[in-house]
Amino acid sequence: QVQLQESGPGLVKPSETLSLTCTVSGGSISINHWSWIRQPPGKGLEWVGYISETGGTSYNPSLKSRVTISKDTSRNHFSLKLTSVTAADTAVYFCASWITGTSAALDWGQGTLVTVSS
């Protein structure tokens, strides 16, 4: 089973850039899609985007102008950058592996809370 672990600052100031990394063990990020999903406190899940095995990306249209997902195959991790953050971006951010050609987000990280506040 693949294991995923999110890391990054837990507090980001408004208008700054949120940066998170997901380190993958037990599997290679050279296969499958690798996703970010977020969940504001007390609310539902929101798909943020993914990066594919070939490096192609797909983003939530509501976030597309502010989000970038990239990966470092040599370090077996992938990253999320979200620019110009506001309080509405406060959420638990999960990373997950998404099996190519299916609708299955099979393995998830435990999630990390990012708070946007001055």
Added chain:
Amino acid sequence: QSALTQPASVSGSPGQSITISCTGTSSDIGGYNYVSWYLQHPGKAPKLMIYDVSNRPSGVSNRFSGSKSGNTASLTISGLQAEDEADYYCSSYTSSGTYVFGTGTKVTVL
């Protein structure tokens, strides 16, 4: 993209069966057999229960089953158990090449 519509809550007694609906459009649920369901206990990461409408990952109980008709997908839990009490989310691939989650359903075991 708009979130898929789920009932806010569903409840049942132990041993009963319950069904959670997930309604979308022809641009998501109705257009593809890429619907998945996730269970989430408080403070935990979601867990995949069903993928591609009706497939169960290894290790998921056969008490969980999925189906789809038109623009609506459904998750049925049979033989309801106390451990099934959680939030459930559906998800679908969309015609834009993205994914969208449902609004979430809180399942209560009476």
